[in-house]
Amino acid sequence: MKPLSGLRILEFDGLGPVTFAGMVLADLGAEVLRLTRSADAGAPVFSDVGGEVLHRGRSSVAVNLKDPDDRARILDLIDAADGLIEGFRPGVMERLGLGPEVCAARNPRLVYGRVTGWGQTGPKAAEVGHDINYIALSGALHAMGEPDRPPRAPLNLVGDYGGGAMMLVTGVLAGLIEAQRTGAGRVVDAAMTDGSALLMSLFHALAARGLWREARGGNLLDGGAPFYRCFTCRDGRFVAVGALEPQFYSALLSGLGMSHDEAPQYDMANWPALHARLEAIFATRDRDDWAALFEGTDACVTPVLTLAEAPVHPHNAARNTFIAGGTPQPSPAPRFAGSDGPPSAERPVVTVTEALALWR
CATH class of the missing domain: 3.40.50.10540 (Crotonobetainyl-coa:carnitine coa-transferase; domain 1)
Structure with missing residues (x-):
């Protein structure tokens, strides 16, 4: 029931x-x-x-x-x-x-x-x-x-x-x-x-503390941070990077062959240069190559899936996130035991x- x-x-x-x-x-x-x-x-x-x-x-x-x-x-x-x-x-x-x-x-x-x-x-x-x-x-x-x-x-x-x-x-x-x-x-x-x-409650709170600017693309969660945004890969597809916490950012840098000394996380003056550096690196491999490289790590890197791809991803398939057969559609959420x-x-x-x- x-x-x-x-x-x-x-x-x-x-x-x-x-x-x-x-x-x-x-x-x-x-x-x-x-x-x-x-x-x-x-x-x-x-x-x-x-x-x-x-x-x-x-x-x-x-x-x-x-x-x-x-x-x-x-x-x-x-x-x-x-x-x-x-x-x-x-x-x-x-x-x-x-x-x-x-x-x-x-x-x-x-x-x-x-x-x-x-x-x-x-x-x-x-x-x-x-x-x-x-x-x-x-x-x-x-x-x-x-x-x-x-x-x-x-x-x-x-x-x-x-x-x-x-x-x-x-x-x-x-x-x-x-x-x-x-x-x-x-x-x-x-x-x-x-x-x-x-x-938008969180962003009003951040703005009240001087931690959110009105200008788009210059903040932590709006694509302004080079470690919280999407990147284009060699095959024209995309990966999503969400390495907000320092330990996750370290895992990201490790996977990319970079060090903290050359890419300090919160040096905002250097963010434009870091954006360009990461864009160049992610453009050297296909999306699924990056997904495989970061799978199982704490780097918070995932492939950006299309509507057709999402239902067949192993995680979504294991959880029955989408209903198999018939018209493709998401399953009900949230779930209730029993x-x-x-x-x-x-x-x-x-x-x-x-x-x-x-x-x-």
Whole structure:
């Protein structure tokens, strides 16, 4: 049995963080029911986005949120739900008659999870945006990229998933624990601006102590340090070097045939020259040659794997980090002793009547 077995979550289908949060909750054992947009709802159906990966582990019901009969059936489902997650712009659910107050009147224990870019309040709450905009406003994006280039978007991992979906999951789980203790639900306001700002806590702490500079590429963890960055190898592939601690840096130098006397670790004035020296050395061998050389050492050097290579790496294969067979996809995480197993595939579409019968 998985940790969230027995909990029922309604997921109002959408893009980005809601879909990912629904997958995570289902992976953890919750009975998640996706409410998708029916063909007669006058809007694109999101079911093809994410497919069998992001939609795994849960059934779906096609509904028209503008139809009074469908909304009444949704409220019947809310009566039996423990939680709800949605990612519409502020005010949309209220206009549909499915806002937190209406739902709480039907089910006082309901945890109502909301995720947006800007949050439910504030001057920009009603504006549109995407991951890159939210992490730009939070201060996270400015720290990423090359020093002489514009900031580089880190996929949509920081805003949509880290600052959005995972904060939503955390808030919903906290609310569920409280509801079990008090009998009262909560409304969770997960904003990607808030979440991505929270993820930058370490760097605010470093800046307050004068240990982090605004200029990109001049700091310990942003590629500024020659012992914490990626290098191009002879075959055009890459290795990642993370030799932060002195003993790990010593192991790196040993593998490269260098000494501390010629490459002191924290002589920042010499970092540009050391960058160039290490770039030249790493360019003399192929990526996998370097990986083999440093395998089993404390140098913190690893190959940078592609999406296709990662599932077949011996470590990932031994841990079943990726699911073998079918569409390549990561396994659920984190793991729990005695309850792990492969996630179930996307379940079939059901009717509202069938869903109600299952939840009663």
